Amino acid sequence: MxxxxxxxxxxxxxxxxxxxxxxxxxxxxxxxxxxxxxxxxxxxxxxFRPSVAARILSGSKSNQIALIYDNHSPFYMFQIQTGCWEQCKQHNIRLLAQPVDVTDPTVGEQVRGLVTETHVDGIILSSPVTDCEPVLRALEALDLPFVRISPGTNHALTSSVFMDDTQAADDMTTYLINQGHRRIGFIKGHQSHMASEDRLFGYRRALDRVGIQFEPSLVFEGEFDFESGVRAAQYLLDLPEVPTAIFASNDDMAAGVLAEAHSRGIEIPTELSVTGFDDTTLARTVWPPLTTIHQPMAELAQTATEILIAGNEITHRRLPHSLIERASVAPPLRKTI
Amino acid sequence: MxxxxxxxxxxxxxxxxxxxxxxxxxxxxxxxxxxxxxxxxxxxxxxFRPSVAARILSGSKSNQIALIYDNHSPFYMFQIQTGCWEQCKQHNIRLLAQPVDVTDPTVGEQVRGLVTETHVDGIILSSPVTDCEPVLRALEALDLPFVRISPGTNHALTSSVFMDDTQAADDMTTYLINQGHRRIGFIKGHQSHMASEDRLFGYRRALDRVGIQFEPSLVFEGEFDFESGVRAAQYLLDLPEVPTAIFASNDDMAAGVLAEAHSRGIEIPTELSVTGFDDTTLARTVWPPLTTIHQPMAELAQTATEILIAGNEITHRRLPHSLIERASVAPPLRKTI
DNA sequence: ACTCGCATGTCCAGCGCTGGACATTTCGCG
DNA sequence: CGCGAAATGTCCAGCGCTGGACATGCGAGT
The missing domain is CATH 1.10.260.40 (lambda repressor-like DNA-binding domains)
Structure with a gap:
């Protein structure tokens, strides 16, 4: 039986x-x-369950796709995985989640190995693997369809889904300006993430538009993690003229700012406004809940999976973001400048 | 080429x-x-990369194992996955991470499907799938080796790795008592997690030992998420005689307590001590950083994978926990009782 | 009545590897 | 020197499915 x-x-x-x-x-x-x-x-x-192995071997599709990632943010990965997974489930295709290390010189080989061993039909690349040259080259050599989630560089030959990081950062900065802030600290993300530059650019663009002089000393380069947020806050709050608001380019770093502010007895948002980016569950978990940019991660992943499965022409899809107002922003106490 | x-x-x-x-x-x-x-x-x-498909088909091992999970805590899953993954990498075996919904009546079928389709050599069950009867039955019927991470029920016929939840909760409660707390609120986890009962039991045991009367009104049943932590705090802080400390049985709920306390202007830890459980990265990300129990999740996953791969006799392994002191606990202001 | 196009069947090779059965060679050691 | 174990080879079937080539039956359109 x-x-x-x-x-x-x-x-x-x-x-x-x-x-x-x-x-x-x-x-x-x-x-x-x-x-x-x-x-x-x-x-x-x-x-009856058709054996994947037999189907692969007999030369048809494997009905498997792989999600390749290298991101140490559990939140991000969880959402991405979930998005892909849901879509796969609907189409009855199997998802292989594969972590890699983009700094490993053998990544290319690893990916090639994954593909030839498992015969996956296609690949989803999540940031920052999206911009990992060795992986890209390997995939092209294998002539395997793939789609990139939030790629930094553009690549006409390959599908991608993304959001407008620049516009989002612009929106957030503008929001802060509208609240009365003029002196806004910015915490940049890690260079390996191309989005970091876009977000910084959006920040500058918003500043420019209203004629606020961009001040390099207000920008701190973080690494997208909590600790670098703390360091950034230490730096910014020790500035001779401290900013009235800090815009961290992801939620983890914003949480770091919050922590540092708390430990200095600075009250948020009355004495200092803080904003994040991404809208991970962390944004709702810290105190006060973060005003942040909602990045539709699950949807991005879902869309990417859809495109891959549909597998027809090259598609580029931009998904909308939104600004989520919570409780970490208020007008500045003392008008600076 | x-x-x-x-x-x-x-x-x-x-x-x-x-x-x-x-x-x-x-x-x-x-x-x-x-x-x-x-x-x-x-x-x-x-x-050269031997085709997994061909090897499976020709009747040998598939060199694949599956990790089955259903847990909506990104942190937890991330750690578990990472632990399994590392071990697999060393042994050159492929890991399939498979989310399921334990409340779905077809889980059993789903798992059976996964196994027959992919021919995995073994399975790792993470909590709460560890105690999902349909899955357990399916696996037994398939006669497939599997190991359970932190199972609630005991099962002599199957390997498992776990920590001593009761002792850990006892440790934490004792720690709180030693700090001078007598009136300690406890936030229980969801029933589907067997560990919830163990943790509650540890809390009671510690209370008993020093002769503090257990008070059911000090226990709130949460669901392991942030929101239920908030609700729990609302309940406990509205009690006629409010506790001086709240022991949440995971970090997410502790974060909820923190948030509620903050919004009421209650200062942590001076006016209220809060502790978590698990030591997820969240514990370091909130303010103040949580004193919590370090649950060795990655190690549990790693050990489980090791056991599965070694695949010899049934093994049960307990891994040590530890109490991490951070900044969310202080002696109570006013001695209660 | 005669095509077509659809719906199905038959037959067979082959995907890439393993396992079993057995043969052969080499080598160490008593 | 001879024997058994170790080291390798040969040969073949078969895992479960698909794809191609082709035959056939059947109902609809003209």
Missing amino acids: SERANIRDVAAMAGVAVKTVSRVLNGHPYVSADTRARVEEAMQKLD | SERANIRDVAAMAGVAVKTVSRVLNGHPYVSADTRARVEEAMQKLD
């Missing part, structure tokens, strides 16, 4: 040829609705 | 029989060190 059902068993039960079952399995045309139903019923009854 | 190398190619280059290459691949005895070296060199040069 526990013997795994065969395609032959299914054929027998449905009273059709093995070939027909195969046709049903692969969504061939030229199968009548009636036959298809009978076959599907038999598959159901026998709890 | 980009043609995938064959086992035949390797054999040819190494000047041996295909069978010998296969022997090397499968770690057979009766292969001289010299031959093995030659074969390995050839594999290297040709960048």
Whole structure:
């Protein structure tokens, strides 16, 4: 009873040829609705599961795709994985989540290995693997379709989904300015993330628009993690003329700012406004809850997966972001400048 | 040049029989060190990657294991995945991370499907799937080795790794008592997590030991998430006689307590002590950083993977926990009782 | 009645590897 | 020197499925 059902068993039960079952399995045309139903019923009854291995070996699609990532933010990865997973589930395709280390000189080899070993049909690259040259080259050499989530560089030959980081940072900066802030600290992200530059650019653009002079000393280069947020806050709050608001380019760093401010007895948001970026669950978990940019990570992942599965032409899709007002921003106490 | 190398190619280059290459691949005895070296060199040069599919199909091991999870805490899953992954990498085996929904009536089927489709050699169950009857039954029917991470129920027929939740909760409670607290609120976790009961039991045991009367009204049943922590805090802080300390049985709920306290202007830890459980990165990210129990999640996952890969006899391994003192606990202001 | 196009069946090779059965050679050691 | 174990080879079937080539039956359109 526990013997795994065969395609032959299914054929027998449905009273059709093995070939027909195969046709049903692969969504061939030229199968009548009636036959298809009978076959599907038999598959159901026998709890038949086509062996992925056999299908791969016999040269068809593997019905597997891989998600390659290297990101140490649990939140980010969780959302991305979940987004991909949901889409895969609907299409009945299997997802292999594969962590890699972009700084490892053998990444390219690793990816090639993954592909040749598992015969995945396509690949989703999440940032920052999206801009990892060795991986990109390996994938191109293998001639495998892939789509990139939030790539930094543009690449006409490959699909991608992304949000407008520059505009989002601009929005946030403008929001802060509208609240009355003129002196706004900015915590930049790590260089390996191309988005870091875009966000900085958005910040500058918003400043320029209203004629606020950009001041390099107000920018601190962080690494997207909590600790660098703390360091950034230490730096910015020790400035001779301290900013009235700090715009961290992700939530983790904003949390670091919050922590440092707390430990100095600085009250948020009355004495200092803080904003994040990403809208990870962290933004709701810290105190006060962060005003931040909602980056639609799950949707990005879902869309990427859709595009990959549809697998037709190269697609580039921009998804909308939004500014989430919570409680970490208030007008400045003392007007600076 | 980009043609995938064959086992035949390797054999040819190494000047041996295909069978010998296969022997090397499968770690057979009766292969001289010299031959093995030659074969390995050839594999290297040709960048040969044995097709997982072919190996599975030909009836050998698949060199794949699956990690099955259903846990909405990104931190937890990230750590578990990372732990498994590292171990797998060392043994050169592939990890399939598979989310499921334990409340779905078809979980059993889903798992059976996963196994028969992918031919994984073994399975790692992370909490709460560890105690999901349908999954357990399916796995037993399939006669597949599996190991459980932090199972709630005991199961002599299956391997497991775990920590002593009761002792840990006891430790934490005792610590709080030693700081002078007598009236300690406890936020219980969700029932589906068996560990919830253990932690509650540890809390009671510590209370009993020093002769503090257990008070059911000081226990709030949460759901392991931030929001339920907030609700718990609202409840506990509205009690006629408010506790001087709140022990949340995970960090997310502790963060909720922190948030609620902040919004009421209650100062932590001077006016209220708060402790968490798990030592997720969240514990370091909130303010003040949480005194919590370090649950060795990555190690648990690693150990589980090791056991599964070694795959010999049934093993049960307890890993040590530790109490991490940070800044969310202080002696109570006013002695209660 | 005669095509078509659809729906299905038959037959067979082959994906890349392993396992079993067995043969052969080499080598150390008593 | 002879024997058994170690080291390798040969040969072949088969895992479960798909794809191609081709045959056939059947109903609809002209």
